[in-house]
Amino acid sequence: MQQIKIKQYGNAQEAFAFEEQEKPVPIDSQLLIQVEGFGLNYADVMARNGLYKDAPKIPFVPGYEVVGKVIQCGKGTPPDFIGERVVAFTRFGGYAEQAVGDFRAARIIGDRISGGEACALATQYCTAYYMTDYISNLHEGETALIHACAGGVGTALSQLCRRKGVTVIGLCGSEEKVAFLEAMGVDFIINYKKNNYKKLIENRLGKRKIDYIFNTVAGNSFKEDMKLLNYGGKIYCFGGAARSGKKDHILNDLAFLLKTGFVSPLFMMMKSHGVIGVNMLRIADNHTAVIGKCLGELHQLWLQGEIKPVVGATFQASQIGEAHQLLESGKSMGKIYVYW
Template sequence: MKAVVCQAWGVPDTLTVQELPDPQPGPGQVVIDVQAAGVNFPDVLIVQGKYQFKPELPFVPGSEVAGVIRSVADDVTTFKAGDKVIAFTPTGGFGQQLLAPAQALIPMPPGMNFEMAAAITLTYGTSYHAIVDRAKLENGENMLILGAAGGVGLAAIEIGKALGARIIACASTDEKLEVCRQHGADVLINYSKEDLREAVKAATGGKGPDVIYDPVGGDYAEPAFRSIAWGGRYLVVGFANGEIPKLPLNLTLLKGASLVGVFWGEFTKRNPKGNLSNMRQLLQWLQEGKIKPLISGRYKLEEAAQALNDMAARKVTGKVVVVPQ
């Protein structure tokens, strides 16, 4: 099989496409013919050795896939060859085949295409865990989303709307904000043109947002936190900006607010049943049309490095996928 291989920590351009032996399932494992693999910002950090999780070199990047089971181990009874499945694994997604534990699989709902299935696991799983489990967003509350046109941002918009919240979407261009509007955002703020604190104040009648969803970090974190409502919850989701902000902790006291960490990958390990329950809810919403991942780009296996570069440069709106076959 062909796969993208990371042989040393570095920028995406150092990745190579190689011919590797076809994987064989061991106890509890299956082999999947990968039809689509989601591309995520953590993939950019992982190949550079900058993520919380560091796989052993060499490895195949990519963590979320959708495909068809090629073969199963003798002790696997929950799936069989030919089943269409979604899988989330630490590595291995950017290849024509993936070796995965059967317990990491979710059956694909009837009628779902592979690209859509490969786009829901990490972004929607992260956003659902953040908004429902960690922030406990309630109907009628205001939620401010930074970097709202990215994969997790658009997922957060749709999940927030499904829960009955009022969504304030922030992004760096009017074009990105239009995408946010199409996905349900109620208020749009272009923080490259507007003063963020003043715009948020106007959007909330001076009250401030009850929940702030921040996958970006950087310069906008502090003005966003200063705008939060009394008793608000600030979700620390990631640092796509590349800069980890330093917030004055007295703000939490003055606002009676909470800084809430979101580490979905660790949550899936510690509470797999809870994560499976979340994914079932998301798949139900998908079938009901309440959420709909935006697939804005498709890359061949040989173009995986470009996909990661586009992700790093924040050129991606919604989700992009690698199509390995």
């Protein structure tokens, strides 16, 4: 079988290598999947640039989720998975024609849903659902601010918030994305490259009126967000896009930390604030069944028509460099899907 490895850090057109490899052997609780396709995530870009600390050392096969048919089960895996089409969380290794994943972080999906939509459920929607439904209980009439609202997690958050009656403020970086978010029904859209989003929000809503903030950027935006957060509000931090684009160096890491700033639990207590870090890789490692639970509930929401993942671009596996370039450019919208 073929797999795609990151052989060196840096440019997307030079970083990858296609290799022939023996098929993996599923161990306890694992499924072996004949892969139709896999999804891209921004963590893949960070890993390719040597900035993702949880990634294995190069060379390694990236990829968090796959869709395909189960061809073999490891010990302790329910046999009814055999022959079924599934979407599965893979914890690296997804850029391959065959991949393994824990059955507890997989769901049988049938043939109705497209590969791109299914892969969006596995990582982007699971990340969003974990924040909006699993560890939180959002209420009608509240307000949420979503960074990178036109991206994969952003579109998922928007749909999941709006289905609960939460007003959505979406940040994006181009007029094309403004139009995209308008079509999605986002309530208040701000092109942060043209406007100071904090001032616009305060002018429209007043000070400290945001109940939930979903921040995938960190850096200076975190400090601005804390000034917008309502009493009793929560900010979810699940990415560090502001760190991207700079070389892996301790000084760049320190500068990023200083820009993001630090919070004191005493000041948080005074405003009844919550700052919640979300790392789905850690959840998958230590609470594997949580991924499966979120996946199962998201699939039901898809079947009921309550959510509709947006697949913004589809590439052949041979175009992996182009797919990565699009995601890294910040111009993509929705999920990027790659198929064999």
